[in-house]
Amino acid sequence: MKKILAYIFVLLFTYPSILYAEKWHINMKKKEKKDFAYYVLKAQSDNKMVFNTRNIKNPNIYKFFEKFEDRLGVAEKGIEFDLKYSYEGHEKDWKRFDILGYAQRFQIMEPYKETTKKNKTKWYRVAYFIPGDIRTDKHTISLFDFKKLYGKGEKSHDGSFAIVNNRFTWNFNSPNYASHTNETGSEYLYPEHYVVNLDPNFSPLKGKWVNVLLNIKWAEKGFMHLWIDGKLRSSYFGDTLAGASSVRFKFGPYRHHMHQATNEGLQIPDLKIKYSNVGKADKCDDLWSGCSEILSQLNDKSQVIGARAVVLCSTSPQSSSCRNLGYPKNPRPF
Numbered sequence: 001m002k003k004i005l006a007y008i009f010v011l012l013f014t015y016p017s018i019l020y021a022e023k024w025h026i027n028m029k030k031k032e033k034k035d036f037a038y039y040v041l042k043a044q045s046d047n048k049m050v051f052n053t054r055n056i057k058n059p060n061i062y063k064f065f066e067k068f069e070d071r072l073g074v075a076e077k078g079i080e081f082d083l084k085y086s087y088e089g090h091e092k093d094w095k096r097f098d099i100l101g102y103a104q105r106f107q108i109m110e111p112y113k114e115t116t117k118k119n120k121t122k123w124y125r126v127a128y129f130i131p132g133d134i135r136t137d138k139h140t141i142s143l144f145d146f147k148k149l150y151g152k153g154e155k156s157h158d159g160s161f162a163i164v165n166n167r168f169t170w171n172f173n174s175p176n177y178a179s180h181t182n183e184t185g186s187e188y189l190y191p192e193h194y195v196v197n198l199d200p201n202f203s204p205l206k207g208k209w210v211n212v213l214l215n216i217k218w219a220e221k222g223f224m225h226l227w228i229d230g231k232l233r234s235s236y237f238g239d240t241l242a243g244a245s246s247v248r249f250k251f252g253p254y255r256h257h258m259h260q261a262t263n264e265g266l267q268i269p270d271l272k273i274k275y276s277n278v279g280k281a282d283k284c285d286d287l288w289s290g291c292s293e294i295l296s297q298l299n300d301k302s303q304v305i306g307a308r309a310v311v312l313c314s315t316s317p318q319s320s321s322c323r324n325l326g327y328p329k330n331p332r333p334f
Helices: 002-013 030-039 291-296
Strands: 041-043 050-052 062-065 078-083 103-105 120-129 140-150 153-164 167-181 187-198 209-218 222-228 231-238 246-256 271-281 307-315 320-326
Touching: 030 062, 030 078, 078 246, 120 140, 140 271, 153 209, 167 231, 167 307, 187 231, 246 271
Parallel strands: 041 271, 153 187
Antiparallel strands: 062 078, 078 271, 103 246, 120 209, 120 271, 140 153, 140 246, 153 167, 167 187, 187 307, 209 222, 222 231, 307 320
């Protein structure tokens, strides 16, 4: 178990957010903005998102759809990403650390002016559909994540919803950071990080449309609550800002540490991921129907529900360690 937890941690958090000098984003064209607004983006994210500069440069990476019915008969319009290993990616992903085939992505994100500033509270929603036979053996795919900004530069990661070696995880920072110089010579903040290993038996996380809803106050006295399909799964009270000036929201497939699979002769499979109803808002009602039921599940205590384990990990450029917090029967695992 310890080896598995350490492996999950390595896949999630030892990749750096490299600070690079060129543009952070590419603006959407008029037609792209219109399509994303109609098919995918909601509330404050509508017409406010941009492309990550490290995205795969392939016109066939995504397409919009008007209707998609899963095995439960639920229909949604949205966007489908066709992620192929052969598409490679930006050289700072694909050849990171001089390792061929390290990472690839296609992410839609907030430009600096649209990031959430400190002490603000926001709601976020992401709906996704992943086939039931998805495999992420010995690598990770992040479905959405947040980045901490200090000024205009990203100096730390934060919350991430990811599939790590076939396990669904929700990951977010503790208040404790260590400052080190990363491989680019820049300062990077390495946080202690909670890893919530979600239990798919509590609620299915693939093979159907899954709706993730978050309510986050980015502040020293903040909170971070996550619901999946209307059920509270993680609730944390504490410092969610750690001195950052703002927080960036990103979604879209980001696959990394793929070399750990290919080095063992494993094939990175083609993968189709669908998204719908993605957005940020000041009010729950702008993104969700039935917010009174959502809010009634909260109390003033940190808690986790429907998880196999909670792990606390720390890292530096030289080392990493993880401590299994188990799955406590009381509601205060953090």
